[in-house]
Amino acid sequence: MSSLATHQVHAGPQSLSDRINSLAESQTLEMAKKARELKAKGIDVISLNLGEPDFQTPQHIKDAAKKAIDEGFTFYTPVAGIPDLRKGIADKLNRENGLDVKPENIVVSTGAKQSLANVLLCLVNPGDEVIIFAPFWVSYMEMVKLAEGTPVIISGSLENEYKVTAEQVRAAITPKTKAIMFSSPCNPTGAVFSREELTEIAKVVKAHEDNGGNPIYIIADEIYEYINFTGEHFSIGSLDFIKDNVITVNGFSKGFAMTGWRVGYIAAAKWIADACDKMQGQVTSGTCSIAQKASVAAITGDMTPTREMAAAYLRRRDLAKQLLDQIPGIKTNNPEGAFYIFPDVSAYFGKSYGDYHIKNSYDLCIYLLNEAHVSIVDGDSFGAPPCVRISTAAADEQIKEAVRRIGEALAKLS
Ligand code: PMP
Ligand code: GLU
Numbered sequence: 001m002s003s004l005a006t007h008q009v010h011a012g013p014q015s016l017s018d019r020i021n022s023l024a025e026s027q028t029l030e031m032a033k034k035a036r037e038l039k040a041k042g043i044d045v046i047s048l049n050l051g052e053p054d055f056q057t058p059q060h061i062k063d064a065a066k067k068a069i070d071e072g073f074t075f076y077t078p079v080a081g082i083p084d085l086r087k088g089i090a091d092k093l094n095r096e097n098g099l100d101v102k103p104e105n106i107v108v109s110t111g112a113k114q115s116l117a118n119v120l121l122c123l124v125n126p127g128d129e130v131i132i133f134a135p136f137w138v139s140y141m142e143m144v145k146l147a148e149g150t151p152v153i154i155s156g157s158l159e160n161e162y163k164v165t166a167e168q169v170r171a172a173i174t175p176k177t178k179a180i181m182f183s184s185p186c187n188p189t190g191a192v193f194s195r196e197e198l199t200e201i202a203k204v205v206k207a208h209e210d211n212g213g214n215p216i217y218i219i220a221d222e223i224y225e226y227i228n229f230t231g232e233h234f235s236i237g238s239l240d241f242i243k244d245n246v247i248t249v250n251g252f253s254k255g256f257a258m259t260g261w262r263v264g265y266i267a268a269a270k271w272i273a274d275a276c277d278k279m280q281g282q283v284t285s286g287t288c289s290i291a292q293k294a295s296v297a298a299i300t301g302d303m304t305p306t307r308e309m310a311a312a313y314l315r316r317r318d319l320a321k322q323l324l325d326q327i328p329g330i331k332t333n334n335p336e337g338a339f340y341i342f343p344d345v346s347a348y349f350g351k352s353y354g355d356y357h358i359k360n361s362y363d364l365c366i367y368l369l370n371e372a373h374v375s376i377v378d379g380d381s382f383g384a385p386p387c388v389r390i391s392t393a394a395a396d397e398q399i400k401e402a403v404r405r406i407g408e409a410l411a412k413l414s
Contacts, residue, residue, distance in 0.1 A: 022145065027138050027381030031365065035375035046402040048391045049375045051187055051340060053257040055312075057294075058305035061256060064297030068290045077286035080277045081108030081265070085292050088299040093267050097222075098238030099248060101267045107276040108295075110287040112223045112251035112264030114280070117143050119247050119266060120179075122275040123217055124149035128178035133164045134383030135342065137187045137221070141383070149178065153383055158344060161333060162189040162384075166200035173208055173216065180205070183221035185228050188382045188389040189342045190317070190335020195234040202242040209245075217272075218246045223264070226255030226306050228337040229314050237267065244269050254338075255306050256298045261291040313339045316392040316399055323403040324390075327410060339393040342379070346386035351413035358413065361388055372409035374402045 009015070031049040038045045068074075080086065086103035093099040093106075109115040116139070124130060126148035132140050134155040144151045154172045156162035169180060180201075184193040193201075205216045220236045237246035251264030266276060286292070320341050324332045329347030351358050353371065358364050361378035365388060368374050379387030392399060 019146065023142050024381075026142070028377055031369075031375055031377045034369060038369065038373070038375075043373055045369070045373045045375055046394070046398050046405070047375045048394055048399075048402055049377050051254075051338070051391050051393060052259050053254060053309060053339070053393050054395065055257040055305075055309050057257050057261070058298075058302075060301050061258065061294045061298045065261075065290050065294040068293035073289050073293055075289060077289045077292060079281045079286050080273065081106065081286060082289070082292050082296070085296050085299070088296050089265055089267070092299050093235075093248065097233075097235040097248070099235060099267055100240075100243060104270050105267050105273050106265055107268075107273050107280065108263060108265045108287060108292065109276075109280060110262045110264070110284050111253065112221065112249050113139060114284065114287075115249050115251070115264040115266045115276075116140070116181075116219065116221065117146070118276040118279050119219055119249070119268070119272070120144060120147040120149065122272065122279055123147075124178055127176065129174060129176040130178060131169065131172050131180040132383070133180070133182035133186075135162055135186070135188050135379065135387065136181075136383050137183055138377075138381045140181055150176070152177070155383065156189075156191070158331065158333060161191045161336070162186070162342070163191045163193060163197065166197070166204045169201050170204045170208075173204070173213070175214065177208075177214070177216050179217040179219055181219035181221065183223065185224035185233075185335075185337025187224065187338055188340050188377075188379075188384075188387075189333055190338045190340050191333075192228055192230050192336040193234070194230075195232065198234055198236040199239060202236055202239050205245060206242050215245055218242065219249060220246055221249045223249065223251050223254050224338040225250060227310050227313050227339060229310075229317070230336050247272060252295050252298055255309075256295075257305075257309060258291075258294070258298065261288070261294060263287055263291050263295045313392065316394070316396060317341065319396055320390065320392045320399050320403065323400065324406075327403070327407045329410070339391060341390050341392055342382075342384070342387050343390070344386045345388050348410060348413055349386075353412050353414075361385055364388065367413075368406055368409055371412070372402075372405035374405050374409075 086106040124147040130144045156164045237248040247268040252258040331344040377389045
């Protein structure tokens with residue numbers, strides 16, 4: 001009895017699983033939390049941390065949700081989504097993206113975040129390698145780890161607008177490679193892969209399989225599709241020779257300003273869609289019935305609000321870039337989509353303000369939060385230590401004031 005008592009472990013955090021202990025906290029959400037805490041103390045913080053449209057969800061989408069409530073559309077839905085939404089998505093992907101899909105290829109989830117997690121959990125076995133293009137969106141790496149896969153990072157350079165090349169993909173493939181994943185337009189860099197660049201990458205994957213290698217799946221995250229300043233969004237899943245290997249991920253959060261509604265989706269081979277349906281059926285079931293009705297209105301309705309929002313993001317990109325370019329030591333990229341700018345700020349590493357020393361991008365973000373009251377996210381979390389991510393999904397005045405404050409705070413460093 002007494003020997004048991006000496007070894008007794010009380011309930012507490014030491015009981016947490018290795019799985020959660022080895023998971024990093026989402027740095028985008030973490031910086032947003034820090035900003036909220038300062039704001040709660042009455043400090044005027046400008047939040048350029050979360051990638052979240054500052055626009056309202058368009059009225060016709062809200063009206064569809066109200067109608068769904070009034071009509072009592074409040075029950076569980078099929079796990080993979082209501083039939084009219086799956087059909088609406090399949091029609092859109094055929095019409096706009098050149099994909100060859102039917103409703104049975106579509107699984108609707110609680111945000112594209114869940115879509116990505118479903119796919120990885122369904123495809124990746126322990127030890128499988130997943131090639132992630134860096135800079136990458138914060139959650140990719142942690143999701144691969146949750147699936148017990150091994151993230152293999154390949155990085156694009158500022159000279160190539162942070163885009164990796166087909167040659168880099170080829171060099172990273174091993175017999176253990178199971179998937180590659182990237183976003184285009186990219187979070188955090190705003191880079192957009194062209195038709196030619198994606199075709200080259202697809203050819204590398206195809207050649208690997210044709211030469212007897214295991215199939216490699218391409219997880220193409222297209223959630224910023226509608227925020228693209230190049231004039232063309234290309235879906236790698238439209239390439240006939242590789243389409244069976246492609247999982248196209250998309251959602252409503254960005255293009256329709258619907259972050260809080262939580263609707264995302266995949267389009268994939270039926271056996272992958274069925275697996276995701278099964279996975280989701282044990283974890284969350286179908287996403288919110290009302291949000292699904294709203295999404296039907298979004299995907300079948302007037303795209304004018306989406307186009308207007310994209311035009312505003314372009315104007316803000318220009319504004320942010322032009323102002324940041326005036327700050328000494330900052331090297332900005334040229335985002336062609338999404339609503340982020342991803343400057344290299346490494347010229348400020350090693351500098352100090354009083355006894356606060358800036359060793360890295362995270363230290364710089366904390367300094368800017370406390371000194372300039374501007375909240376942005378460190379590049380480390382995106383696999384790019386020299387950089388910071390600044391969201392431009394904010395009003396022009398806020399962007400101007402934020403960059404002014406950043407410039408002022410950086411000038412104090414020596
Ligand atoms: N992919 C990328 C690249 C993103 O930036 C986001 C935004 N958080 C998501 C997926 C997930 O979006 P959501 O879950 O809101 O659909
Ligand atoms: N996609 C957004 C971002 O990168 C939302 C936050 C998140 O889900 O991580 O900031």
